[in-house]
Amino acid sequence: MNALRVAVFGVTGRMGHCLVRAIAESPEFRLVGALAAPGVPELGRDAGEAVGLGRRFDVPVVADRSAAVAGAEVVVDFTLAAAMPANLEACVAHGCGLVLGTTGLEPPHHAALDAAAARIPLIQAANTSLGVNLLAKLVRQAAAALPPGYDIEIVEAHHRHKVDAPSGTALKLGESAAAGRGGTLAELSAGVRGREPGARAEGGIGFAVVRGGDIVGDHTVIYAGPGERIELAHRAHDRMTFAWGALRAARWLAGRKPGRYTMDNVLGLA
Numbered sequence: 196m197n198a199l200r201v202a203v204f205g206v207t208g209r210m211g212h213c214l215v216r217a218i219a220e221s222p223e224f225r226l227v228g229a230l231a232a233p234g235v236p237e238l239g240r241d242a243g244e245a246v247g248l249g250r251r252f253d254v255p256v257v258a259d260r261s262a263a264v265a266g267a268e269v270v271v272d273f274t275l276a277a278a279m280p281a282n283l284e285a286c287v288a289h290g291c292g293l294v295l296g297t298t299g300l301e302p303p304h305h306a307a308l309d310a311a312a313a314r315i316p317l318i319q320a321a322n323t324s325l326g327v328n329l330l331a332k333l334v335r336q337a338a339a340a341l342p343p344g345y346d347i348e349i350v351e352a353h354h355r356h357k358v359d360a361p362s363g364t365a366l367k368l369g370e371s372a373a374a375g376r377g378g379t380l381a382e383l384s385a386g387v388r389g390r391e392p393g394a395r396a397e398g399g400i401g402f403a404v405v406r407g408g409d410i411v412g413d414h415t416v417i418y419a420g421p422g423e424r425i426e427l428a429h430r431a432h433d434r435m436t437f438a439w440g441a442l443r444a445a446r447w448l449a450g451r452k453p454g455r456y457t458m459d460n461v462l463g464l465a
């Protein structure tokens with residue numbers, strides 16, 4: 196099998212480091228591009244050295260998207276929502292597939308992804324781990340099976356650096372729970388608990404957020420009913436799980452026809 200040519204966008208970030216490490220560990224992938232934000236001190240350095248791997252890829256860290264994407268079959272992008280439109284444009288201009296892990300996306304970002312999917316194959320995933328994508332299936336099933344008297348609350352915890360809240364994964368789990376109840380999260384979301392006074396209304400899906408330390412990512416979906424409580428939980432111990440999942444998605448995506456695919460397609464859960 197030929198090694199898949201991958202460009203990593205956001206190479207100097209926490210996920211960027213994991214992706215470069217995962218690529219270095221597998222003969223299935225070859226790093227061909229490394230994008231960082233303009234002005235960072237790593238610009239011009241070899242990507243392997245820039246992330247402290249102690250080996251060279253002969254791939255410099257650059258801030259020029261065209262240079263980073265040239266030669267790549269798939270871009271793996273874990274940056275910030277603000278950088279996403281220009282990153283997407285570079286992928287479309289080069290006819291390159293995209294695995295987008297960045298969270299905090301708004302409706303205009305999703306509209307841009309829908310439009311780009313006519314030109315390139317892409318996967319946008321708030322969480323690229325196998326476990327969370329399986330959890331989303333179970334959450335939907337449980338929400339469909341239990342009567343509305345079982346109140347659904349989603350609790351998530353992340354490290355102190357995370358900027359968006361609730362997490363993209365919590366929102367994804369909320370969408371799954373809402374779909375199980377025959378609605379959408381926009382219709383059923385009760386928002387983040389504690390912001391409004393008053394008793395809990397039936398049928399709403401509430402969120403609670405914890406931020407601190409180096410928590411990689413915990414998500415628990417609670418179904419609190421009369422006299423009992425069910426909890427479906429996922430705990431990520433190592434950020435590498437997201438990198439392995441994203442690369443698995445990149446491998447699956449390469450050579451596909453243009454379209455918007457999901458981790459369910461990649462993992463055979465669709």
Ligand SMILES: NC(=O)c1ccc[n+]([C@@H]2O[C@H](COP(=O)([O-])OP(=O)(O)OC[C@H]3O[C@@H](n4cnc5c(N)ncnc54)[C@H](OP(=O)(O)O)[C@@H]3O)[C@@H](O)[C@H]2O)c1
Pocket residue numbers: 204205206207208209210211230231232233235273274275276278295296297298299320321322323324437
């Ligand atoms: N899908 C998943 O499974 C999953 C898992 C973990 C994290 N995430 C998401 O992935 C994103 C990154 O997470 P992280 O923990 O790696 O965050 P991070 O450490 O802050 O990394 C983000 C990186 O992107 C860089 N960046 C910002 N603007 C850029 C631009 N215009 N061009 C190129 N690079 C740019 C940042 O550079 P500066 O520091 O210089 O700004 C930083 O190096 C977040 O949205 C996070 O929620 C998703």
